[in-house]
Amino acid sequence: MENPLPLLDDNHFELVHILIKMAVSLKSSGSFCSTPPQWLHSTRDRILYGYSHSNAKECTCKKTKRPAPLCVKATSTKVELDFNDPSWKQKFQEDWDKRFNLPRITDIYDLKPRPTTFSLKKNRSPAGDENGTPMDKWNGYVNSDDRALLKVIKYSSPNSAGAECIDPDCSWVEQWVHRAGPRKEIYYEPEEVKAAIVTCGGLCPGLNDVIRQIVFTLETYGVKNIVGIPFGYRGFFEKGLKEMPLSRHLVENINLAGGSFLGVSRGGAKTSEIVDSIQARRIDMLFVLGGNGTHAGANAIHEECRKRKLKVSVVAVPKTIDNDILLMDKTFGFDTAVEEAQRAINSAYIEARSAYHGIGLVKLMGRSSGFIAMHASLSSGQVDVCLIPEVPFTLDGEYGVLRHLEHLLKTKGFCVVCVAEAAGQELLQKSGATDASGNVILSDIGVHMQQKIKMHFKDIGVPADVKYIDPTYMVRACRANASDAILCTVLGQNAVHGAFAGFSGITSCICNTHYVYLPITEVITAPKRVNPNSRMWHRCLTSTGQPDFH
Numbered sequence: 232m233e234n235p236l237p238l239l240d241d242n243h244f245e246l247v248h249i250l251i252k253m254a255v256s257l258k259s260s261g262s263f264c265s266t267p268p269q270w271l272h273s274t275r276d277r278i279l280y281g282y283s284h285s286n287a288k289e290c291t292c293k294k295t296k297r298p299a300p301l302c303v304k305a306t307s308t309k310v311e312l313d314f315n316d317p318s319w320k321q322k323f324q325e326d327w328d329k330r331f332n333l334p335r336i337t338d339i340y341d342l343k344p345r346p347t348t349f350s351l352k353k354n355r356s357p358a359g360d361e362n363g364t365p366m367d368k369w370n371g372y373v374n375s376d377d378r379a380l381l382k383v384i385k386y387s388s389p390n391s392a393g394a395e396c397i398d399p400d401c402s403w404v405e406q407w408v409h410r411a412g413p414r415k416e417i418y419y420e421p422e423e424v425k426a427a428i429v430t431c432g433g434l435c436p437g438l439n440d441v442i443r444q445i446v447f448t449l450e451t452y453g454v455k456n457i458v459g460i461p462f463g464y465r466g467f468f469e470k471g472l473k474e475m476p477l478s479r480h481l482v483e484n485i486n487l488a489g490g491s492f493l494g495v496s497r498g499g500a501k502t503s504e505i506v507d508s509i510q511a512r513r514i515d516m517l518f519v520l521g522g523n524g525t526h527a528g529a530n531a532i533h534e535e536c537r538k539r540k541l542k543v544s545v546v547a548v549p550k551t552i553d554n555d556i557l558l559m560d561k562t563f564g565f566d567t568a569v570e571e572a573q574r575a576i577n578s579a580y581i582e583a584r585s586a587y588h589g590i591g592l593v594k595l596m597g598r599s600s601g602f603i604a605m606h607a608s609l610s611s612g613q614v615d616v617c618l619i620p621e622v623p624f625t626l627d628g629e630y631g632v633l634r635h636l637e638h639l640l641k642t643k644g645f646c647v648v649c650v651a652e653a654a655g656q657e658l659l660q661k662s663g664a665t666d667a668s669g670n671v672i673l674s675d676i677g678v679h680m681q682q683k684i685k686m687h688f689k690d691i692g693v694p695a696d697v698k699y700i701d702p703t704y705m706v707r708a709c710r711a712n713a714s715d716a717i718l719c720t721v722l723g724q725n726a727v728h729g730a731f732a733g734f735s736g737i738t739s740c741i742c743n744t745h746y747v748y749l750p751i752t753e754v755i756t757a758p759k760r761v762n763p764n765s766r767m768w769h770r771c772l773t774s775t776g777q778p779d780f781h
C-alpha cells in the first residue's frame with residue numbers, strides 16, 4: 232500500500248492490462264522478484280491485491296535476472312475484485328480477515344486451554360482470591376476478538392497526499408488487526424515450558440531491553456527454563472556455541488548497555504538444522520528478534536515446526552534501525568538511531584557553519600530505505616539537502632545537486648547535505664557482492680559525493696571546504712532512548728503473551744499507535760520504503776527547501 236499507482240485514463244488501460252497480466256504470470260510461475268504491487272487499478276475498475284508470500288529462496292529474479300530487494304516466492308492468496316460488484320467490500324474484508332488471522336498451535340493440535348497464570352493481582356491465584364473472587368472479575372485481559380484499526384485516515388480522493396486506496400473512489404474500508412496482550416486462557420503449562428530467545432541480523436538499540444522484558448514476563452507466568460541462543464541463528468547449529476540460561480537476576484541490568492547480551496550474526500539460515508536443534512533441545516517457545524531477514528527465517532522455522540507437528544510457538548519482535556518492515560508504525564531502535572544520527576548532522580552543521588564556504592556531508596544507514604535520513608533531517612532542522620533512495624536525483628547538470636550547492640554557498644555561505652547509504656546507487660559502479668545473509672553490499676555514495684563535490688568546486692574555481700561525516704555503527708551501537716525503551720518493553724511483554732495464547736508465526740508490533748500481532752507472512756513481502764507522495768517526505772522538503780534534482 233506504500234506507493235499506490237495514480238488513477239489511469241483509458242489510454243493507459245492497455246498498459247495496466249499488461250501489468251496485471253505480468254503480475255499474474257509472475258505469480259503463477261511462483262516467483263515474485265520486484266516489490267510486488269499491493270494493488271493495481273484502472274478505469275475499468277478491476278483490482279488485484281493481496282499477494283501473500285512465503286520465504287525468500289533466492290535473491291535474483293528468475294524472470295529479469297536482476298537482484299531483488301527481498302526475493303520471495305508467491306503463494307496462493309490472491310483475490311480479484313470487481314468494483315461494480317456491490318459486495319466487493321465484503322469480499323475484500325473476508326479475504327483481509329483470512330490473511331490477518333493469526334496462525335496458532337491449535338490449527339494442528341487439538342489442545343484444551345487452561346486458565347492463565349499471568350496475574351498482576353499478587354494476592355490472587357487465577358482460580359480466585361482467598362475470598363473466592365474469581366480472577367475473571369479482573370479486567371486485565373485482552374479478549375481474543377479485540378481488534379485495532381490498521382488505518383484511520385479516510386482519504387476522499389486518490390489524489391490526496393499520501394492516499395492509500397483500495398478502489399478507484401478511495402472508499403473507506405475497515406482493516407482490522409488483532410490486539411496484542413495477555414489472554415485469560417493459555418495453551419502451555421508454564422512449569423513445563425522451555426523458552427529460548429535469539430537475536431539476529433545487525434545490532435540495534437533496544438535488543439537488551441526486549442530480552443530483559445521477555446525474561447521478566449516469562450517468569451511472571453511461572454516459566455523456569457529460559458535460555459538465550461548465542462550469536463543469532465548460528466547458535467542453533469554451530470558447534471561450540473552453548474545456550475545461556477537466563478533469569479530476572481541475570482538480565483536485570485542489561486538494558487543499561489547497547490548491543491546484544493546474546494550476540495548477533497548474519498547468514499547461516501539452515502531451517503531444517505535449526506528445527507532439528509529446537510527439537511533436540513525441547514524448546515516450546517522461540518522468541519526471535521530481528522529485521523526482514525530474521526522474520527523470513529522465523530516464518531520458515533514456524534512452517535517447518537508445523538510440518539513436523541511440533542508444539543512450538545515462534546514469535547518475532549521487529550528490530551531494525553532502518554524501520555523498513557511493512558505495516559507497522561516503527562521498529563524498535565529506529566528512534567534512537569535517528570537521535571544519534573541527528574548528532575552527526577549537528578556536528579556537520581557546526582563544521583560547515585564555521586568554515587569559509589563550508590559544506591557538511593553526512594551519510595546515514597538504511598539498506599533499502601531512507602527513513603533514518605529523512606527523520607534525522609527533519610529532527611535536526613539543519614539539513615539543506617536530503618537524498619534518499621526512493622527519490623532519484625542527479626548530481627551534475629542544470630537541475631543537479633551540485634548546482635544547488637553552488638547556489639547555497641552563494642546565498643547563505645555554507646550548507647549541509649544528508650545522504651542515505653542506499654541513495655543514488657544507480658550513479659555508482661556495483662560490486663555485486665553480498666553479505667553472509669545474501670543482502671547486497673551497497674556502493675559508497677558518501678565517498679562518491681565527497682569526491683564529486685570537491686572536484687566540482689575546484690573545476691569552477693570556487694573555494695569549498697568539504698567535511699564528510701560517516702557515523703556508521705555509532706547510530707546503532709548505543710543503548711535505547713526513552714521512547715524506544717518503552718516500545719521494547721511493550722513489544723517484549725506482548726511477545727510472551729502471544730506465545731502463551733498459542734500463536735505462532737506472528738510478530739509483536741505497533742500499528743497506528745496500538746499494540747497488535749500480525750502474521751509474519753504479511754510483513755515480509757517487501758521492505759517498507761519512504762512514500763515520496765507522503766506528507767512526511769513533503770514536510771522534509773518544506774524543511775530543507777531543496778528543489779527537485781532531475
Ligand SMILES: Nc1ncnc2c1ncn2[C@@H]1O[C@H](COP(=O)(O)OP(=O)(O)OP(=O)(O)O)[C@@H](O)[C@H]1O
Nearest residue numbers: 287432433498500521522523524525527528551668
Ligand atoms: N529468506 C530467508 N529465509 C530464512 N532465513 C533468512 C532469510 N533471509 C535472511 N535470513 C536469516 O536471518 C538472519 C538475519 O538476516 P539479515 O542479516 O538479513 O538481517 P535482518 O534480520 O534483516 O536485520 P537487519 O535489519 O539488521 O538487516 C540471518 O541469519 C539470515 O541467514
Ligand SMILES: O=P(O)(O)OC[C@H]1O[C@](O)(CO)[C@@H](O)[C@@H]1O
Nearest residue numbers: 433434551552553596597598666
Ligand atoms: O552490520 P552490517 O553487516 O555491517 O550491515 C549494515 C547494515 O545493517 C543495518 O544497520 C541494519 O539493516 C543497515 O542500515 C546497514 O546497511
Ligand SMILES: [Mg+2]
Nearest residue numbers: 522523524670
Ligand atoms: Mg535485512
